[in-house]
Amino acid sequence: MKNLARSRLANIGLPSPKNEEWSYFPVSKLRSIDIPEPIESSASDILGIKNETNAAALFPIAFAAYPYNVTINQKETENGILKTRDEFSHSHFCVLENAKLNLEITGNKTERNFISERIDIELKENAEAFLFFKEQGTNDSTHLTHFRISVSENAKVYCNMLLLGKGISRTSVEIFLNGKNACADYRSLALLKEQAEAHTHIKIHHNAQETNSSQFARHFLTENSYASYDGGVFAMEDCSKISSSQLVNTILQDDAKISVKPNLKIYHDDVECSHGNTCGSFDAEELFYLESRGIEETQAKRILTRSFAREIFQNDTPHANRIFEELSLLGF
Amino acid sequence: MLSIKNLHAALEDNTPILRGVNLEVKPGEVHAIMGPNGAGKSTLSKVISGHPAYHVTSGEVLLQNKNILDLDIAERANAGIFISMQYPIEIPGVNNIEFLRMALDSKRAFQGLEKISDSEFQKILSQARDLLEMDNRYLERGVNEGFSGGEKKRNEILQMAILQPKIAFLDETDSGLDIDALRIVSKGINALRNAERGIILVTHYKRLLDYVKPDYIHVLRKGKIVLSGNSELAEELEAKGYDWIPGDEA
Known part of the structure; x- marks a missing residue:
């Protein structure tokens, strides 16, 4: 897996402003990363590494010492706090049928200037995951966090994101709704000040019929802070009766800035997809x-x-x- | 008590709306202001409360001999001015009860009083709620959130009952009310009518004045009061409209 990721990184290169996925992010603030020569790998590509275009999704796999794997057995409930704040870290949760995961993901006491973290969550049929992610950097910190969540039939994922602090963060969330009635509910609040930056990239893939997703993001930006929200929804062919909504509200003060980009790709007629964006003062x-x-x-x-x-x-x-x-x- | 003297006010782009309003409201009096659409009735209430969309170009508004035009919006409210909005807005996420308590505590702070105790607040809230026949579930929502038009108007009078203003300016409080809601709102207004308080009703229709008998009726037209009379004037306006009243020269 590590070699697959290194190989893919060597192929796509490090983030640059010319890459649309990183267009809002100050890539000059990323610490330099040397990509070692990959070794041929026969590992199965269960995490979609070979087609990955987001370098932030590859760094943790390529450079983390070892992945942290958790399986939640059928019908069980797991409550946990994840503080995986090594420079590179990769966690993988497999939530089996009818099981439930309540996970808080937060910073460790030892703050690092650069963190690249990846969290994979696999939800089997009728499983549920409730996530609370708190991003809180310091003045000079740059944090990259990538979530990859696959949701099977009748499974649901609820993401509550709190983006705080003073540093620079990039949170990317890729959700695959792979079974009928799979559901994703994404809510994020960015409270930024003192030239902090929070960049959010969402990609929700509706790969099955009768799947639902909603994105609700709010930003309260002061003191020259900056946020960007790139919200992607992909309603695939042969996937009817999809419902998707995206709403972004922003209050700006003190020369703060926001960039919002809805990115809807609809390949089927029988879907309901909406998006809205408001921006202003009180x-x-x-x-x-x-x-x-x-x-x-x-x-x-x-x-x-x-x-x-x-x-x-x-x-x-x-x-x-x-x-x-x-x-x-x-x-x- | 409230003395409006030669009040002129304009929009931000200097479009004049009020062109010399004069009105004297003594304690205990109820005045009704009627007039055609666009006459400046709602503007008058907003100017008195300090709405930022308008600016006063001349004149003065005295509350108990103090010119309130020098005060900001909150200071005017705490000094005793209450405006019941024609279209009360919804503020989702701001709990109605917390909002009422903050408003009351703001007034008490302005008066140099301590914050209200839980038991005293509950007592006041309960009395106001009973007067306006409002269910607790409305009060536990966000301010006016999901309220019907009639419920919003009742909530306005409930706020008046809690804040006990010196002057209440009720802007089309009867609009959008069904017969039962009009009765309840009118009952609330009448209960709050007393010898210390002045009330100004803005209305298009005589029906509110059947429930809340005014001492005086004024006709506002093209930004000034062009006719004043007693409660019989409402009958005449209902029958004849406004065209017969002179005052177009403004």
Whole structure:
């Protein structure tokens, strides 16, 4: 597997601004990575390495010391916290039929300036995975995180992402909805300041009929921070009755910037795919309403920011308390 | 109590809307302002509350002899001005009860009082809720979130009941209400009518004035009050419309 990844990396090269997948990302901030000469490998390509175009998906496999593998047996529930913050790390979770995974993925106490991490999750029939990913860098850090999630028939994955901090992060999520009624629910909130950057790349492949996906992303950007959101949905041929939605809301302050790119490729007529994007400052009428009830402007903005941040996450997921606890600590 | 003197106001692009409004509201009085569409009725309420889309070009608005035009929006509210919006907006994610409590605490802070206790707030909330016949489930949602038009208007009067303003400016509170909702909202307004409070009703229709009897009725046309009278004026306006009233020279 390692050699397959190295071979593929040698083939596609390191990220450059000319590569559309990295067009928003400041590739000059990536530390230099030497790709050793690959050795011929006969390993089976179960992770789609031979066709991988995202270097961030290959680094962890090519350079991690060894992968961390977990299997959750049928009908079992596994609650875990993953703190795989070596420079390169690769984790693989296989959730068997009717099993459930509740996983919090967060930083380790030992902060590294450069991290490239990959998390593979394989959901068998009727399995469920609830993920809570918290990205929190420091001033000089560059973090790359790649998720590859395959979802079988009647299985569901719920991703709750919290992108915080001051450094540069790139989170790529590739989800394959491979069986009827497979479902992906992706929610992310980026709260950035002090020239932080958070780049998100989503690719959801609807490879079976009657599959559902939704993406709901919000950004609250201040102090010259920058975010990008590249949201891809692929509705494949012979896959009817697909439902997909994508909504991105952004509040910008203090010369902050956002780039949003919906990327929908629809190869079937009988599908419902929507996307929307809003960007601006606080809603003037909402502010006025709160102030007209005696709440002064600063507090009114705080209230609206808090609701903007909290509204995105659902109350009934296993990580709801943790998410709202984190938001409270941040003043939201 | 509230004294509006020769008030002129314009939009941001300097389009004049109010062209010299004069109105005197004494404690305990209920005034109704009627007038054709586009006369400036809603603008008057927004200008008084400090809406940023308008600016005052001349005149003054005195609340208990203090010019409130120097105050920001929240200060005006805390000083005792309450505006019931014609179209109350929804603010998803801001819990109704928390919002009401924050508003009340803001007013109390302005008055130099401590934050309200849980028990006292629950008592006030419960009384207001009963007055407006509102179910708890509405209060536990976001502000006006998923409310019907009538529920939003009831929620506005509920806020008035909690904040106990000196002057309440109720902008088309009767619009969009069915008969039962109109009765409940009117009951709420009448319950909040007292010798210390002034109420200004903006309405297009006499039906609200059948429930809430005003002391005075004014006709606002082209940005100024062109006619004032007692409650009988509503009957005349209902029968004859506004065309017979002079005042087009503005």
